[in-house]
Amino acid sequence: MKKPVSRILVINDEPLVLKEFVKGLNAAAKSMENPFGVVFSGVSSAEDALLAIKADGDIQAAVVDDNLDESGALHLVQNITRFRPELDVYILIAQEQEDEVVDALFSESVDGYFYREERDYRGMYRILHAQLQEKARTPFYDQLKNYVLLAKDAWHTPGHSSGESLRGSPWVSDFYEFMGEHVFDADLSVSVPMLDSLMEPRGVILEAQQIAAKAFGAKRTFFATNGTSTANKVIFQTLLAPGEKLILDRNCHKSIHHAVVLSGAHPIYLDSSVNKKYGIYGPVPKARIYGAIEQHPDAQALILTSCTYDGLRYDLPPIIEAAHEKGIKVIIDEAWYGFARFHPEFRPTALEAGADYATQSTHKVLTAFSQASMIHVNDPTFNAHLFRENFNMHTSTSPQYSLIASLDIGRKQAVMEGYKLLSRTLELARELRAQINSTGVFRVLDLEDLLPPEAAGDNVKLDTTKVTLDISACGYTVEELQQVLFERFNIQVEKTTFNTLTLLLTIGTTRSKVSRLYDALMRLAREGHAPRRIYRTPEIPGFTELRYLPRDAYFCGGEAAALLDEQESVNQDLAGRISADQIVPYPPGIPVLVPGQTITPEIIQYLVALLRSQKTVELHGILYDGYLPCLRILKHEEESALKPA
Ligand SMILES: Cc1ncc(COP(=O)(O)O)c(C=O)c1O
Incomplete structure (x- = not known):
């Protein structure tokens, strides 16, 4: 493995003292064990220190002299x-000022102090190194690795027993070879006490979660091995008793709608803003949230998605403040934003903005295996017991340990080199945007293009690592373009609308990948196809009356009613009936119906238009009676037995 470089910046405005310290500390680092490649460098002003910290992603810590010029150490x-909350900050104290400085800096997040006059370079190095070691620790991953190396005979699950069941098989040993030995060695069972328990963490999982909480700015962090889909359900069941109100964006992920059913909450839906030109659903306008x-000041919770799939990020602080004023808890679904803490360009994070809960799909945007997510908690009245019960209700009793190890590693990487990698990702995003625009055919959409007019004055920001381009001038439909990119150029994109295509840049994006994409788009642009008439996906109808609580409606047996009969004529009798299921056209993935909602002629028309359209839209929630597409609706007698919402 490549050895890292860890630069520690010393900031002191007395040239001789600075020189002496940098020299002394570097000599100590050279003569002592130095696995992190610690080197010290000096700057003589606060301004230069901030410039260095901005430019150099290898800086891991700063030692600030308390005698620093007028702006002072405190500032x-x-x-x-x-700017970079993950950096360690130490103060070099001049003896005579001790109390004053310690008092002023006490409330700041300072990691420690050294007395300048002691000139104890070896002692300083030892402490700085130990602190780096603490941040770089991966207690769960280390323990997993150690256990695998112990090579114990397994008399427990899983049945493949470290891959033994596959290794000699003439039928399935290729799977073992393809996946690699450690996938099987590290697939262990809860019967191994050394590896702690995700259901009741007291050892290495607890430690790994505590280090993650510190890194992400949370009071508590929980590792979820069933994705953010499950994380959202756990929080809902903790905060909401049946019938209690929840304010939510109708455009939120379907796991949230499922969580409404599971918790029995009374949803207050907020329609998102819509960008009709590009078929993009944006944030809920601020005024609508307020x-x-x-x-509904009696609501228990408010949940919003920030940033959205397309990278649109709410101005969270005032929204959270307004909710808190009424005693409403705030949950932010940060499935697409788990890296935000590690670069100032993306902050404030939901927690920094005051949210009580944030759920993050670490696997989507950082280094973790699919399904590995984190739940961060800052709720001052957190009910740890109830949360634990709900967490355990949704968690497999056989969690995949590689996922937990990957969360430990994902956190370590974000802390140690997140800033550096994200700076590179942002740079690549800037380059890619310019290159795409230079094709003259494809055009990257800026915030002004993406943001629906209704949300224009809401101080919404764009995460520029999500790149959405207008493809309407290229001569292909979006499906054709997706296919050409995949088959001719080996490129798989993230998502599409009828005239846009979204690409996701992450810390794993390389310059070569960017050049290949640019090359592909430039070649397609040069082919000079005449623009095609593009089929616009029908606009999703507005929300209609919620007659019964989603949970009540969902658990009715209901009956199947056809949308279209054998002659393809539309069943207008569905109007006024109540849906028992969630019906979600994908894309865009927004439910047109939720359980308990009234079906209207517009909704019937919309669904029929989608079924008849040439575009490949999945319609989740439709059931088929032979060839006939049906909706599950409440029977009349079921309706009479239910209490209206
Ligand atoms: C906004 C949002 N929340 C939650 C999820 C679910 O996340 P996971 O795939 O980690 O279960 C997704 C997945 O796409 C999402 O887009």
């Missing part, structure tokens, strides 16, 4: 922690 420390908070 610098505040700026460093605001209106719902005012109208």
